[in-house]
Amino acid sequence: MPDKNKRPATLQEKAGIPPPDTVSAQSAQQVRNYRRIQPSAEALISGIIRGDKTALSRAITLIESTNPDHFEKATTVINGCLPHANRSVRIGITGVPGVGKSTFIEAFGSQLTAIGRKVAVLAVDPSSTLSHGSILGDKTRMEELVKDERAYIRPSASGEALGGVARKTREAIILCEAAGFDIIVIETVGVGQSETAVHSMTDFFLLLKISGAGDELQGIKRGIMEMADAIVINKADGDNIKRAQLAKTEFNRALHLFPAKDSGWQPTVSTCSAVEKTGIGAVWETISEYLRLTKSNGFFEKRRAAQNQYWMMETIERQLKERFFNNSDISASLDDMKRAVQQGEISPFAAARLLLEQYFKA
Missing domain, CATH: 3.40.50.300 (P-loop containing nucleotide triphosphate hydrolases)
Structure with a gap:
């Protein structure tokens, strides 16, 4: 039975004549094996400073990741690049x-x-x-x-x-x-x-x-x-x-x-x-x-300083939001609160206040 909650694919292609293979299976496997190798934060920093575009791309992929396990490594890479x-x-x-x-x-x-x-x-x-x-x-x-x-x-x-x-x-x-x-x-x-x-x-x-x-x-x-x-x-x-x-x-x-x-x-x-x-x-x-x-x-440096302050505040807001939704206790309560709001048992504002109180008490 098809999963009704499954998201549709971003791109869909109608059935037709399949395109010919342009890459050998061996080459494709070699690329997959290479991508499985996760370089250390130090290796990424060193590669970026050398101007290695592959290291740069992999580092950007790392910082774009929403996986909480990647946060510490991404922070190390950013801090290592800041002086440059x-x-x-x-x-x-x-x-x-x-x-x-x-x-x-x-x-x-x-x-x-x-x-x-x-x-x-x-x-x-x-x-x-x-x-x-x-x-x-x-x-x-x-x-x-x-x-x-x-x-x-x-x-x-x-x-x-x-x-x-x-x-x-x-x-x-x-x-x-x-x-x-x-x-x-x-x-x-x-x-x-x-x-x-x-x-x-x-x-x-x-x-x-x-x-x-x-x-x-x-x-x-x-x-x-x-x-x-x-x-x-x-x-x-x-x-x-x-x-x-x-x-x-x-x-x-x-x-x-x-x-x-x-x-x-x-x-x-x-x-x-x-x-x-x-x-x-x-x-x-x-x-x-x-x-x-x-x-x-002097406006150039003044603007850069103001931008740094702005992005500090933006980062605080973003990380608070990420930690809130990644909290296991909140995840367990969130669906119940959503259902209660949809059924009119509680107002959205009261539900949000209760969830925030639960988070800050944890």
Whole structure:
């Protein structure tokens, strides 16, 4: 009898002609055997500092794990990498789905690696609320950058985290910095949720827009537009060039209505074509100009210090939540409380208070 509680698969393929085997059974077994070998925390730290991408990937997988047994080892890896971190420029890139974030990041990253920079891309994929799975297909959309020796692309699932980031993105940044990447790009899911989380872990916040998709100024409200340090109108090519230029003019006028930023920076608006690779260099020039200003007036270090404090509080909240739900006594009582709430025997607020009292008495 089928299990009614079993979650559906993230991807399903209809029956058809099976694809031919492309990997030998022996090679596949060798890969599986290698993955079963769990390196020590010290080995992972050493590999990361050497710039070993395999060690970096395995360490990020470790810190993303929700298994309580992995927490201590993950903490050791993060602490071992901390002295080698904080030496990068962190750039957050967001925009609605279809704006061309992946194409833009590939063109942008390739331009940076061409001038000698090392680029790590932390691409966050939205998770299904039904199957809880993610496609994680960003590497397939960055075909050239993924082959670049000076680049590293890590797709992660957003899971239940809000704000367009994965729950361990902040820690992944530390590991990438320790591995020698001096440009960290965080690509958010761009689903219209508050982007406060990614804004609180980056030095420069870039908003990608496209013209011809409705009212250009529809999103001009206090929120994501106000957080942006630069707006780049993508897909300014072909018949869309005039519309992109018009959108640039409108956004420039609107941005002057916002109050001045604490950084002393006036947000800029530019156009580009990620497909034709035009206007990409100007984006890096804008970011470089921003860095010169904020480092000279002290805002850069002040912002980094505020971010560290913010993520300390976020970590406390997250770990309290994880320990609450992983508590065996709470797990035993939680289902009964859920059932009582559903049947109207107790209010949700009273049930929550009783569970919290039980947890803190334990």
